[in-house]
Each structure stands twice: as C-alpha cells, then as structure tokens.
Amino acid sequence: MVRKIVIPLIFLTTGCTAPMDYSSSPNFNVEKGQFEHPEGDKSDKSIFDLFGMATKFLRRENDEWEDKGFPVISSSKAALVDFSENMIWVGQSTILLNHNNLTVLTDPHFGERASPFSFLGPKRLTPPPFTVSDLPKIDIVLVSHNHYDHLDKETIVELSKLQPNIKYFVPLGLESTLKKWGAQNVVELDWWQSFEYGNVEIQATPVQHWSKRSFFDRNNTLWAGWMMKWDEFSFYFAGDSGYSNDFKETANKLGSPTLAAIPIGAYEPREFMKGAHMDPAEAVKVFSDLDAKYAVGIHWGTFKLTLEPMNEPPRLLKENLERGDHSLQRFRALRHGEIWNAPFAD
Numbered sequence: 001m002v003r004k005i006v007i008p009l010i011f012l013t014t015g016c017t018a019p020m021d022y023s024s025s026p027n028f029n030v031e032k033g034q035f036e037h038p039e040g041d042k043s044d045k046s047i048f049d050l051f052g053m054a055t056k057f058l059r060r061e062n063d064e065w066e067d068k069g070f071p072v073i074s075s076s077k078a079a080l081v082d083f084s085e086n087m088i089w090v091g092q093s094t095i096l097l098n099h100n101n102l103t104v105l106t107d108p109h110f111g112e113r114a115s116p117f118s119f120l121g122p123k124r125l126t127p128p129p130f131t132v133s134d135l136p137k138i139d140i141v142l143v144s145h146n147h148y149d150h151l152d153k154e155t156i157v158e159l160s161k162l163q164p165n166i167k168y169f170v171p172l173g174l175e176s177t178l179k180k181w182g183a184q185n186v187v188e189l190d191w192w193q194s195f196e197y198g199n200v201e202i203q204a205t206p207v208q209h210w211s212k213r214s215f216f217d218r219n220n221t222l223w224a225g226w227m228m229k230w231d232e233f234s235f236y237f238a239g240d241s242g243y244s245n246d247f248k249e250t251a252n253k254l255g256s257p258t259l260a261a262i263p264i265g266a267y268e269p270r271e272f273m274k275g276a277h278m279d280p281a282e283a284v285k286v287f288s289d290l291d292a293k294y295a296v297g298i299h300w301g302t303f304k305l306t307l308e309p310m311n312e313p314p315r316l317l318k319e320n321l322e323r324g325d326h327s328l329q330r331f332r333a334l335r336h337g338e339i340w341n342a343p344f345a346d
Contacts, residue, residue: 032219052272056269066125066310070301072127083098083136088337088339089334089335095296102140103140105138107239108156110152111154112124140166141169142226143170146212149305167186169195169204171188191206203226208276209239209240234256238261242276243278257290262296264297264317265299284324294330313333
C-alpha cells in the first residue's frame with residue numbers, strides 16, 4: 001500500500017511559472033536567481049538526503065493519532081457570524097482572528113491533502129472545525145509562503161469566489177499565483193515593507209525558511225512572517241521557520257506582539273528539519289525572543305509530515321514552558337477548533 005508520504009512535498013512534479021524579475025530586492029541573490037536568507041539556504045538538501053528522509057518516513061510506525069486524528073471542536077456558520085475579539089486555531093497554520101471589527105485568516109488550508117495531487121501525498125488527518133462557506137466576512141488573508149501545507153489552491157479558489165473583496169497579503173512572487181486562482185486584491189511585500197490598512201499596519205518580516213511548488217521553482221518566491229499592529233494590540237504570525245535571530249530583530253524593530261502564532265511541529269529528524277522547522281524548545285525561545293504577551297502553537301496535528309509522534313509537540317511545549325518558568329496560560333497549544341479570547345480580554 002502506498003503510504004501517505006511527504007515525497008510530494010519534496011519531489012514536486014507540477015508545472016511552474018517563469019519567475020518575475022526581483023533583482024532589486026535585497027533578499028534576492030542575482031547570481032543564483034532566487035531569494036535567499038541573509039544567513040544562506042539552510043534547507044538545501046542533496047538527493048541522498050531527500051531519499052534518506054523518504055526511506056525513514058516510509059518505514060515508520062504509525063502512532064495512534066496518525067490513524068485517527070485529533071478531536072475537533074466544531075463551530076456552526078451561525079455561531080461564526082458574530083465572531084469578535086477572539087481567535088480559533090483551525091489546524092496546521094490556519095488561524096481565524098478578529099480584533100477591532102477586522103477579521104483575519106492566516107495560511108488558509110481547508111483541503112484534503114497538502115499536495116499537488118488529489119490522490120497522493122499528506123492527507124488531512126484532523127478535519128477543519130468548519131468549512132470555507134461557514135466563514136464569517138474575512139477582511140484580510142495573510143500568506144506566509146507557497147508550500148502545499150500553507151497555500152492550498154482549492155481553498156483560495158473557493159474563498160475568492162465566496163468573498164471576492166478579501167485583501168490578500170503575500171511575500172514577493174506570489175501575487176500572480178493568487179490572482180490566477182481568483183483573488184482580486186493582492187498586496188505583495190518584501191521583508192520589512194509595510195502597508196496601511198485602515199488603522200492597522202501590516203508588515204512582512206524575515207524568517208528562516210524556503211519556497212517550492214515544483215521541480216524548477218525553488219526559492220523563486222519569498223517566504224515571510226507577518227506583523228499586524230493596531231494602536232493597542234499586535235499580532236505576529238511566524239508562518240513557518242527554523243530558529244534564527246530574525247525574531248529578536250523583529251521585536252527590536254517592530255515591538256513585541258500581544259499575540260504570536262509560533263510553529264511547534266514537523267521537526268524530526270532534527271538533522272534534516274532544523275534549518276526550516278523549529279521544535280518546541282526553540283518555539284519557547286522564540287516566545288522569549290519576541291517577548292510576546294501570549295502565543296499559540298501552530299503547525300502540528302493536522303498533516304503527518306515528519307517523524308515525531310503527532311501528539312508530541314504540545315507535550316514537549318508544556319515541558320519546555322515549565323522548564324523555563326513560563327506561564328502555561330500564556331503560550332498554549334489549542335485543540336483543533338478551540339476558541340481563545342484571553343489575548344483580547346487582557
């Protein structure tokens with residue numbers, strides 16, 4: 001039996017578009033013809049590394065959560081109509097958030113697979129707590145990068161049809177892709193560039209990651225974290241990242257967020273994943289580096305992408321928070337579909 005493997009994320013075969021000219025960006029390496037983190041590409045693996053990882057993945061033992069997924073707290077369309085001063089973790093890196101009458105959706109993924117194929121690749125093991133059609137009016141969508149577990153064509157197409165007035169914020173290179181999928185209002189930003197949306201400043205920030213959707217487009221588009229700043233509240237979305245000094249720099253330049261969404265999963269084996277994905281111990285360091293008031297752990301328990309047991313990230317997060325004498329009420333790994341209003345009520 002063909003296993004639900006990460007290979008479609010590693011050996012991608014779908015078509016790609018010709019890259020735009022981003023040579024004026026300080027984050028674009030003209031000689032290589034691709035975007036690059038200031039500390040270099042720490043996720044570039046040899047073909048032997050890739051096959052080694054795929055072999056380990058194929059030979060793994062399923063844990064119970066991979067077989068049955070996690071419990072989900074569902075919300076109805078009617079319940080979401082008045083969604084206000086709250087956040088819901090939908091799954092993976094998708095968060096529904098509302099503050100000051102502005103509703104935000106991050107890395108929207110409601111699809112069945114994190115893959116270019118409908119029949120193969122990492123299958124969603126924990127269903128979303130509601131459908132795209134159940135969503136309340138969305139004002140802003142933040143997209144961190146183009147990997148299949150973060151940018152889902154099916155979701156964007158449906159969302160754009162149902163809510164054509166959404167404004168999408170994407171890193172350099174992704175505007176044309178989203179417009180091709182039906183998004184009408186797309187703002188493309190480089191690291192540290194910002195956009196004023198009403199009384200909210202939205203700014204792209206550097207993180208240590210990479211991009212790819214096919215054989216031939218590695219790092220043709222940028223990846224980013226996002227900071228949203230109201231007068232009295234701020235939200236930081238890390239997207240996907242290995243641990244780096246970027247988080248201290250972000251806090252130093254933009255201030256510490258009220259609420260941060262920090263990835264805690266998809267980190268084993270460390271020698272393979274460390275450059276692109278932080279583990280729970282590093283997530284706690286990011287929490288400290290940002291000096292965030294609250295944080296939510298994302299990027300776990302939804303797709304089986306790596307080798308750690310699916311229920312391990314929240315357990316290790318708790319252990320590392322306790323070891324660092326942090327409040328367990330300040331940095332939480334929510335249940336799928338759980339509503340959390342503490343960051344908005346404090």
